[in-house]
Amino acid sequence: MHVDLGGVLGATPGVSRDSLERLDEQVATAHERIAAGRDDHERGYAALNLPARVDLDAIRSAVAPFTDAEAVLTVGIGGSALGAATLADALAGPDDPDVYVLDNVDPEHVPRLLDSLPLERTAVNVVSKSGTTAETLSNFLVVREAMADAGVDWTERTVVTTGESGNLRALADAHDLPSLPVPDGVPGRFSVLSPVGLAVAAIQGHDLDAIRAGAAEAADSLSGSLFETPAYAYGAAAYALANRGATTNAMMPYAERLETFAEWFAQLWAESLGKDGLGQTPTRALGATDQHSQLQLYRAGPREKLVTLLRPTDRPACPIPETDLEGLSYLGGSTLGDLLDAEFDATGASLAASGVPVIRVEIDGIDERSLGALLYGMEAACVLYGELAGVSTFTQPAVEWGKRAARGLLGGGEFEEAEAVEERTSLRIDP
Ligand SMILES: O=P(O)(O)OC[C@H]1O[C@H](O)[C@H](O)[C@@H](O)[C@@H]1O
Helix, strand or coil: EEEEEEECCCCCCCHHHHHHHHHHHHHHHHHHHHHHHHHHCCCCCHHHHHHCCCCCCHHHHHHHHHHCCCCCECCCCCHHHHHHHHHHHCCCCCCEEEEEEEECCCCHHHHHHHHCCCCEECCCCCCCCCCCCCHHHHHHHHHHHHHCCCCCHHHCEEEEEECCCHHHHHHHHHCCCEECCCCCCCCCCHHCCCCHHHHHHHHHHCCCHHHHHHHHHHHHCCCCCCCCCCCHHHHHHHHHHHCCCCCCEEECCHHHHHHHHHHHHHHHHHHHHCCCCCCCCEEEECCCHHHHHCCHHHHHCCCEEEEEEEECCCCCEECCCCCCCHHHCCCCCCCCCCCHHHHHHHHHHHHHCCCCCEEEECCCCHHEEEEEEEEHHHHHHHHHHHHHHHHCCCCCCCHHHHHHHHHHHHHCCCCHHHHHHCCCCCCCCCC
16 A cells, blocks of 8 residues: 655645654654554454455365355445445455345335345355344345245355354354354444455455455554554654544545445544544445546535545556547547556546545555555554544444443343433424
8 A cells, every 4th residue: 555645745735744753753653553563463453454364265265165155245334344345345256146235124126136036145244243133133034934935955055254242253153154253343334354344355266365465565664653654654744634624534435346445434533533523434435436526526615624535556458449520539549547546647637636635545456465555554544543533443432322222222132322312403394
C-alpha cells in the first residue's frame, strides 16, 4: 500500500509538512503502545498479529467438503460479513462459485434469494463471533429450514465460524459441523484476516498464503514514523484532518472490485473511531461513476471532507476501439484502464484546485497479496488514529445499546433500552 499525502498539504482544512513532523512524535508514542499491545496479545491489538497466527491449513480443511460448491452463502452481519464479501468481490474469478451474503433480515429479500439458489450445491458459511446476533441466527434458522424443505441435509452443507461459546458453537458441536474459531481478542471488524474473512476465499480457491504474505509485509513495515509507514501516514493524516474540520472521509476506489472494500472500511472507521463526540464519518463512493454524482458536493460543498482516492496501479488491458467519429478519436488507441487512471488523476487535481484535502492510496493490483496488505494497512491506520484520538478503538457500546433494545422488544429479556423505544417522541404527519 502506497500513500501520497501531497494533496493534504495546501488544502483547507489541510495539514502542513511542519504539522506532520510534530505529529510524528505522537505517532512514535502511539506505535510503542501498539507494539506493546501486539506483544501482549491484548484485546484489539491482537488483530495486528493475525497474519502470523492464523492456521491456514485448518481453514482449508474445514472448507474441503465445499470446494465443488456452485454457490457460497455467507450468513453474518457487520464484521462477520463485510471482510468475506470484500475478499470475494475483489478476487472473484470466472470459474469461482457465486458468492452471496445474507447480512440483513429483509423478509422480501431472504426468501427470494433462497429460492434462487441451488441449495443442494450451496455451501452455507455461518459466521458470528458472539454466536448470539439476532439477525444472523434468525437468518440461519430460515436457511436451515429452506434446505430441509428442499430435501437437503443442511448439516452436510454448513461450515460455522464462531467464538468459543454461544449458541452457534453449541449448534456446531451438537451437529458435528466443521467449524473454525474467531481468534481471541479480535473484534469482528478487525477479523478479515482470520477464518471470518478467509473461509470464503478458501472455498473459492484463492491463495490464502499470498493474502497472509501481503498482510505480513504491511505488518513488517510498521515503524515509529509516519514518514516510513504508509498505514500510519494514512491514519495520522486522517486524524489531523478530522481535528481541523474534515469530519467526513469519502472512500473512493477507482475499481469496481473494490466497491465492497469501501463498505468494509466504513464499518472499521465508524465503529472504531466514533466515540466521545469524536470520529470521522466514512462515506462510500466509486470512481469514475460517482464523479458524475457525488463530486460536485465534494468539490463545492461544505468544507468538512477528506477524499481518499484508491486505485490499483496494475489493471488488465481493455483497448478502446478506434473510431472515425472525429469528436471521439482521442479515445481510440487507449484503454479503459488509461481512461480510469486519467479520471483518477483529474479528480485528484480538481479537488486539489479547490483546496479539498485528498489522500491517494495505491495498491499494486487487485490480487491476494495486495488485498492482504491493504486490509492490514487500513486496520493499522485505524488503530493508530484511535491511539492519537485517545478513544476506545475496540469497543462499540452504542451498537450494543441498539442490540439490547431490539432484543427487549422481541421479548428476549428485560432491557431498559427497550423502554426508551416505547417512550419515543412522535410528531407524525398523516395524509
Ligand atoms: O460476529 P457477531 O458477534 O455476530 O457480531 C456482528 C456484528 O455485531 C455488531 O453489530 C457489532 O457492532 C459488529 O462489530 C459486529 O461485527
